[in-house]
Amino acid sequence: MFVNKKCVPCQGGIPPLEKQEIEKFKHLVDSNWKVIGEKKLEREFEFSQYLEGIKFTNKIAELAESEGHHPYIHINFKIIKVILFTHKIDGLHENDFLMAAKIDKLFK
Numbered sequence: 015m016f017v018n019k020k021c022v023p024c025q026g027g028i029p030p031l032e033k034q035e036i037e038k039f040k041h042l043v044d045s046n047w048k049v050i051g052e053k054k055l056e057r058e059f060e061f062s063q064y065l066e067g068i069k070f071t072n073k074i075a076e077l078a079e080s081e082g083h084h085p086y087i088h089i090n091f092k093i094i095k096v097i098l099f100t101h102k103i104d105g106l107h108e109n110d111f112l113m114a115a116k117i118d119k120l121f122k
Contacts, residue, residue: 016042017119021081021109030105039111044118053105055098055114059121067094073120081116083109 031039036049047057061067071087071094078084086097098114100107 016112017115019112021083021112023082024100024102024107024109026102028103028107030100030103031107036106039106039108043111043114047114049106053099055106055110057096057114057117059094059096061092061094064092067092070094070121074117077116077120078113081109081113083113085113085117 030053033052036052040047040049043055044057047055050056059067059070061070067089071089074085074087074096083098083100088095088097096114096117098110099105100110
């Protein structure tokens with residue numbers, strides 16, 4: 015199962031995922047994730063209370079530390095926006111979709 019995999023350290027010098035590879039991985043994450051310019055994955059999570067969003071953000075932070083793959087997290091009151099991409103290759107890697115799937119699991 016995809017979500018049981020672990021992020022692998024990404025080395026620079028490898029190409030980012032191409033459109034057909036992105037499409038393959040998109041089916042493994044929630045449909046609310048949006049691919050931005052074939053370079054980033056982005057999703058917003060909405061909560062009924064501010065502290066619920068903060069607790070979720072802390073769970074993402076713990077996951078990111080354990081996986082060694084750190085997303086951008088924007089907190090806007092009760093809306094948490096998560097942006098994933100791989101800095102070393104300035105684009106998307108399998109790790110980004112893996113983190114998205116793991117974040118989906120945290121949200122459920």
